[in-house]
Amino acid sequence: MAPLPGNECQVYSDTILSTCDFHHKLIDTSCVCQSGYETVEEGLLSVIHLRERIEVILNIMEATPEDQHSHQGRQDNLNEFRSMRDRMHPPRMSAPSCIVPPTEQLVIRPYLVPLLPTFHGMESENPYAHIKEFEDVCNTFQEGGASIDLMRLKLFPFTLKDKAKIWLNSLRPRSIRSWTDLQAEFLKKFFPTHRTNGLKRQISNFSAKENEKFYECWERYMEAINACPHHGFDTWLLVSYFYDGMSSSMKQLLETMCGGDFMSKNPEEAMDFLSYVADVSRGWDEPTKGEVGKMKSQLNAYNAKAGMYT
Structure with a gap:
């Protein structure tokens, strides 16, 4: 088998390099010239296939949000071919928290959680009384250098149960940035105007x-x-x-x-x-x-x- 002529090899090499020129070379095109092919057409097909694979990689790297959404759509189509076993045992999906993680660090002492009051979202419960009791516990066990509002923000979700916990998990992701925000949303939900x-x-x-x-x-x-x-x-x-x-x-x-x-x-x-x-x-x-x-x-x-x- 004779190798590709030198001029054709140079053309194919330049084509691949121009496709891959994104601050780095993804392949070593010399392999095309060093491999033997019986005909020029055979070598051309090999290079074209290689170029298509490279373009797929580059498209993924350069994908815009719209492109990614389209890719997700194609991925959804692939999901149609999932087996019954896969569908009946789906992977766990965790929704993002509504609370923005604070930059300040706070260590929660394990003994604190059992001491917290609980709120279930029942009509007979008083949200103001719950907040007052909760703040009393936080004030009693406040750590030396910790912010009291940060402590309340981190601990309050542990006090919510049943309907109240479902409500908290349904809030828009990253919509709560402070204890004031969380307290206002809580009272708006469980102590409405009527x-x-x-x-x-x-x-x-x-x-x-x-x-x-x-x-x-x-x-x-x-x-x-x-x-x-x-x-x-x-x-x-x-x-x-x-x-x-x-x-x-x-x-x-x-x-x-x-x-x-x-x-x-x-x-x-x-x-x-x-x-x-x-x-x-x-x-x-x-x-x-x-x-x-x-x-x-x-x-x-x-x-x-x-x-x-x-």
Whole structure:
């Protein structure tokens, strides 16, 4: 077998080199000239096949996002020929996290996770109460040089279970960059506007139940306030809502204890006084005149300590 003529070999060599000239040579074209072929056509076909393989490699290296998408489409077509065994046991696919990994490093102590409160996304659960309890744990076990917000951002996903965990995993990848972002998204999901409005109505339309004791009524009112810490009501409105919702006997008790001067107090003093009356009346059945007199004596001692005179 005679080798390719020198001029044809040079043409083929130049063709391949021009295709591969991307800052490096992918092949050694001298092999074409050194290999023997019976005809020029046979050598040409060999070089063409080699060139096609090189172009495939170069196209992959230079592929744009659109080209890669097209390549993915071809790959999807190949998936059509996967066996039943492959389809029934697909490889595990892990979605990217919604939390952007912070640059600051934080070591999570294993003993911390069991101490964290849990939130399942149930209607009966209070997201604000969950965040408060969670922050209390973080504040207690904060490491010396670690950022408290970084600690909260890293630990909070461990507190979510069931529906709440599914919600977190459904968030757009890399959409959460800080504890503030995560807290806002959490409250927006599990404490929507309609729930806020409902709790605010419970506060503004509050009223005592029949035969309800003063301290029971006050505790129920405070529970309504604490269930919606973002209610936005001023203190004077909170006092007014409770006073308007009290029964006649409760109002009589309150006015008797403060000498009929309750409305002369400023809003903060009025809130403190309501809390005080609830404390001293705890455990009493129905207030009698003697009990009211006893409560007035306790009130005088309270005023003397607080510097408040009725």
